[in-house]
Amino acid sequence: MKVTIDDVVLPGDFCEDIIKAGEKSRVILGPGLRKELEKIFITKAGVLRKRAPNTYWVDSYQKRYVPARGENVIGVVIQKAGDSFRVDVGGSCSATLSYLSFEGATKKNRPEVQVGDVIYAKMLVASKDMEPELVCVDSNGKKGRLGVLNDGFVFKCSINLVRKILNPSCPLLNSLKNEWPFELAAGMNGRIWIKANSMRETIAVGNAILGCEYLTSEEIKSMCTNIASILAGHVS
């Protein structure tokens, strides 16, 4: 079926608007779109979106992660293999992380990473024919916020939820940070690591994040104050 921007689309639909735009200038096809025989086909169920001037993608609810270059992800070390670690990031196959891609690591000075550790890393290589590769340093060789995450708790959620809380217009993190101190790392692969002073506070953070999935901005704000008052013991 022929579809236009902002329609609900299904796999097999095609969009002629993108072809027309493509004749004038270059267009970028995001997830859920595919060019086949001079037509742009939809490959995912969702809503067709456009961002000016030339980016198109399908917005869908999804829990399964497809590695993409440059994304920050959270993974679990599952094996030490020779001079690299194998890291489970939730994709179709595990990713590799070299010993040398940590800050200050040399052949002699190996980083202290154990099997079962949680790692916050950046996708360096993600192509459909190769194993994804992770790094824990930026281009200047500094670790920044990447590396091993100690203590705390990791939970899984939908990929849309991670995008939602990382969106600058989402009030969740801003209103939560005023209530009580906590640390948080959100991986684009649908895993979130949280850590707070006590177990109960950690659970409260997780509760707030999972609770905000289907709420509007106003509702998120009132939820945050609600959780904070539960935490403080005003509401029992």
Next chain:
Amino acid sequence: MRDVFLSNCEKNFIQKIVSEGHVSKNENVYFYKVFVIYLIIFFFNIFQRLDGRNYNESRRLDISFGSEYGSCVVSLGETKVLAQVSCEVTQPKQIRPNEGILYINVEISPMAAPQFEANRQTDLTVYLNRLLEKCYKDSKCIDLESLCIVVEEKVWSLRVDIKILNHAGNLIECASIATLTSLAHFKRPDVTRSGDSVIIHTIAEKDPIPTVLYHYPVCVTFAIFGNDILLSDPSFTEESVCTSSTEEGINTAGGLLVIGMNQYKELCLLDLTGAALYNSNIVHKAIINAADRSKTIVDLVKKNIVSDDTSRQKRVKINFSDIITEDHLLSLSQKDLSIRLKTYNVDDMRTKHENMDEDEDIDVKPEPSKYDGNEVFFILLLAVARDFARVDYYLSILQELCIFPG
């Protein structure tokens, strides 16, 4: 099947939660309050889990029926199982010429969880299949002799197909409830014999016959932590933490205990995976819990079947479309969070917001309790000093005073 990898921090966090609990009280309390709380925890196990449940609290159980007899979807929290019973006429087995046949077939597709592969048997599938066969075939709950049409020639063979729609922990309990419900709900076509010929009547011609069940067994699962803590209806993380082993390959004295029990509190099945138990009390405790739980489950199943029957007689259209919720993005989804504070309620947020448009100050602040921790402490001390056995009674007083709700 790919392995599911559990990180150390998840493992530690869950184990810490299970052994210490997070209490629904202000943490910034004075010593005596802490003391009171610990006393209560010690005696009454009001610890909470990651999703805000108590140790012996189960997730919400929902049963819905499809348009055909013997098809149902059972959801236990976010775990969902579809069951369908079908029947056909076959030749009986040589050793049991006058008995019908019951097959149970479990399927797990990648829809349930990403670690499963399509069309491939895993250990879990075989284990589930075997467990359900043990529970429903070996306990002889179905009258197989009534399924006989002609001795040594024709019998009904019932086939239960179990399809796992979503795996969020405690598959065994959910699948067993689905099996039981679909078997109890199923009706086979009526048959008349005239001489050598056998006529199978359609539903329009003659009323179909329900399956005869002598008793209703269900499997109830418990997660055992550290050989003395018992969690009923474990979630996926709790299941994987309690059966996980440490780096040295030693199991941390945990495991999953499956208890099959019918509504008369008769034990039908006992199965333990994980570490060996040296504490026999825990099995006893689990059986007592399972007796209550199986009774409530069977009551719910029976109630649902009766209400389904009456609405079918009134010719109400019944199908799975009823379980699609309009107020949620995903069909079949419930609003339970996997990480939750006990007193947090998802519905509260919505309704509160909607009401706000009409009435600004609708949210009434709960009245602060007149009895602070001081008095609680003394009442409890009194209780402890006077009689251990009556602590229960004193706690009920405290509950009436609204200090420890729930």
